[in-house]
Structure formats: C-alpha cells, structure tokens
Amino acid sequence: MGVRITGLGHSAKLAQGVARAGGWKLVQAEEKQFPDGEDYIRFKGSLRAAELVIVNSLYPPNDEVMACLIAADAARSLGAQSVILVAPYLAYMRQDKRFKPGEAVSSRTIAGLISEKFDRMYTVDPHLHRYNSLREIYNIPARVLHADGAIANWINRKLDNPVLVGPDRESRQWVSKVAKLCGAPFTVMQKKRFSSIHVQSRGLDAKQVKGRDVVVLDDIISSGHTMAGVLKQALNLGAASITGIGVHGLFARGARRMLSATGAKIITCNSVPGSSARIDIAPLIAEALMKDLHDAA
Ligand code: R5P
Numbered sequence: 665m666g667v668r669i670t671g672l673g674h675s676a677k678l679a680q681g682v683a684r685a686g687g688w689k690l691v692q693a694e695e696k697q698f699p700d701g702e703d704y705i706r707f708k709g710s711l712r713a714a715e716l717v718i719v720n721s722l723y724p725p726n727d728e729v730m731a732c733l734i735a736a737d738a739a740r741s742l743g744a745q746s747v748i749l750v751a752p753y754l755a756y757m758r759q760d761k762r763f764k765p766g767e768a769v770s771s772r773t774i775a776g777l778i779s780e781k782f783d784r785m786y787t788v789d790p791h792l793h794r795y796n797s798l799r800e801i802y803n804i805p806a807r808v809l810h811a812d813g814a815i816a817n818w819i820n821r822k823l824d825n826p827v828l829v830g831p832d833r834e835s836r837q838w839v840s841k842v843a844k845l846c847g848a849p850f851t852v853m854q855k856k857r858f859s860s861i862h863v864q865s866r867g868l869d870a871k872q873v874k875g876r877d878v879v880v881l882d883d884i885i886s887s888g889h890t891m892a893g894v895l896k897q898a899l900n901l902g903a904a905s906i907t908g909i910g911v912h913g914l915f916a917r918g919a920r921r922m923l924s925a926t927g928a929k930i931i932t933c934n935s936v937p938g939s940s941a942r943i944d945i946a947p948l949i950a951e952a953l954m955k956d957l958h959d960a961a
Pocket residue numbers: 831832834860863882883884885886887888889890891
C-alpha cells in the first residue's frame with residue numbers, strides 16, 4: 665500500500681505539509697474527548713499494509729503522548745505494516761536526571777512507552793543536554809533532524825547585520841551551526857536557573873551587540889523568561905534590532921505577553937503552531953522520510 669501520513673493534535677496542518685512535500689497520501693484521523701477527558705481516535709481510511717507516519721508534536725505533552733500511544737496501537741491492529749512517529753517537538757526531555765532525591769526521570773519513562781509502540785521515530789532538535797544521544801533512552805531507531813538550515817534561511821532573508829546569541833552553554837550546539845550558515849558572529853552566555861520562572865543569563869558584552877541585529881536563539885521557549893531576559897539585555901547594550909528565535913515555541917501562560925513587551929520580533933518553527941510559527945519544517949521532515957522509507961513515493 666505504501667506510505668500514509670496522518671496528523672494528530674495540533675499537527676494536522678504540519679502533516680499536510682509533509683504529505684504535500686513528499687507526494688504521499690494523507691489519512692484523516694478523527695479525534696475527540698469524551699466528557700470525562702478520555703481520548704477517542706478513529707482513522708478515516710484503510711491502513712492495511714501501510715507504512716504509517718503519525719505526525720504529532722508532543723504539546724501539550726500529556727494529551728499528545730497519550731494520543732500517540734492509542735493511535736499507534738490502533739494502526740497496528742488495523743493492519744499497518746509499520747508505524748512511525750514524527751514528533752517534531754519531543755516533550756519530557758528536560759527531566760533527564762534525578763536532580764533531587766526521589767524524583768522521577770520522566771524522559772526515560774516516555775521514551776520507553778514510545779519505543780514499545782512505534783517502529784521508529786523522528787524528532788527535531790530535541791533537548792539533548794545530559795544525554796548525548798536518543799539511543800541512551802530509546803530502544804527503536806530515533807533520528808534527530810536539525811532546523812538550523814531553515815532558521816539560517818529566515819535570518820539571511822530578513823536581517824542585514826546579524827549576530828547570534830545563545831542564552832546558555834548548551835545552546836552552543838545550535839547557535840554555532842546557524843551562525844556559520846549565516847556567515848555571522850555568535851556568542852554564548854552562561855545561565856543560572858533558580859526556579860522554573862527565575863533564570864538569569866550573564867556574559868553579554870556591548871561590543872558584541874551594539875548596532876547589530878541581535879538574534880537570540882534557543883531550542884525551546886517555554887515560560888519565555890530565558891529569552892526575554894537576554895533580549896532586554898541586548899536592547900540595553902545598544903542592539904539595532906532584537907529578534908528571538910525558538911525552534912519550539914511552547915509559550916506557557918503569560919509568555920507571549922512578556923516577550924512582546926520587550927519589543928522583539930519572536931519567531932519559531934511550525935513544530936508547534938501559533939502566530940510566531942513562520943519557519944516551515946515540513947520539507948525537512950519529508951526529506952528525511954524520503955531517504956528512509958521503503959516505498960517513498
Ligand atoms: C533549557 O536549558 C532550554 O534550552 C531553554 O533555555 C529553556 O527550556 C527555556 O525555558 P523558559 O522559556 O521557561 O525560560
């Protein structure tokens with residue numbers, strides 16, 4: 665039967681883009697919640713012998729993890745030959761160690777559940793800080809895609825004199841790559857997190873940002889405090905313009921308002937939809953699937 669694409673949750677539009685870019689057929693999935701909050705999922709097309717790709721960014725995490733697990737099980741029982749997860753935003757990656765005695769390391773739990781139900785998995789710029797590779801927690805082939813090319817294209821099209829700023833040491837991995845693709849300088853700050861909403865990045869120098877189009881680049885914008893703090897510092901140090909780019913824009917409650925108060929332009933990839941999601945990663949996902957799937961057309 666070949667490849668079929670389906671989108672769950674907020675990823676229905678992204679799934680359409682992936683299907684269009686790869687020339688694959690879409691299978692619609694009907695999703696609803698019963699009054700008590702339980703999920704209902706129904707595939708509205710045959711899956712017999714299909715290589716089924718389920719596109720679903722895991723945000724909100726609990727709803728979408730559950731939907732993925734239920735959908736994968738259903739697909740297999742409906743005859744799909746293989747079931748593949750594309751989770752551009754991979755939730756539950758930040759609790760990657762027991763920071764305090766007694767804590768659950770939820771990244772391992774979720775990786776275990778996904779590995780049980782899917783044959784392989786793709787994600788985009790996951791939060792790999794204390795793990796070096798997804799292989800440390802996934803038992804299935806798990807491929808990491810990078811949005812650096814798509815982000816660099818956006819910067820090259822929109823800004824004349826960019827300098828890239830990473831808010832913490834971990835951000836060096838993506839900030840350095842994007843800066844190279846833009847032929848722009850970059851700097852990386854040091855961050856101290858006091859609580860989930862109290863965070864401070866230090867080490868930005870006026871010489872690096874004065875008169876330039878400053879781009880603060882992070883993997884996730886969640887509460888927005890990391891991004892807002894650095895954007896304000898860049899402005900105070902004389903930046904000509906300030907832009908915040910997040911690969912995955914989660915925007916927890918109050919984040920959009922706080923970020924808009926900085927006066928910055930906020931841009932994200934469409935791994936999570938929303939008004940800032942201007943960078944399309946559907947071609948990146950389609951290209952990776954085309955290389956790997958058996959019947960790629
Ligand atoms: C953490 O190290 C990540 O790379 C991000 O900096 C973090 O998730 C951003 O979170 P928030 O928007 O809540 O400051």
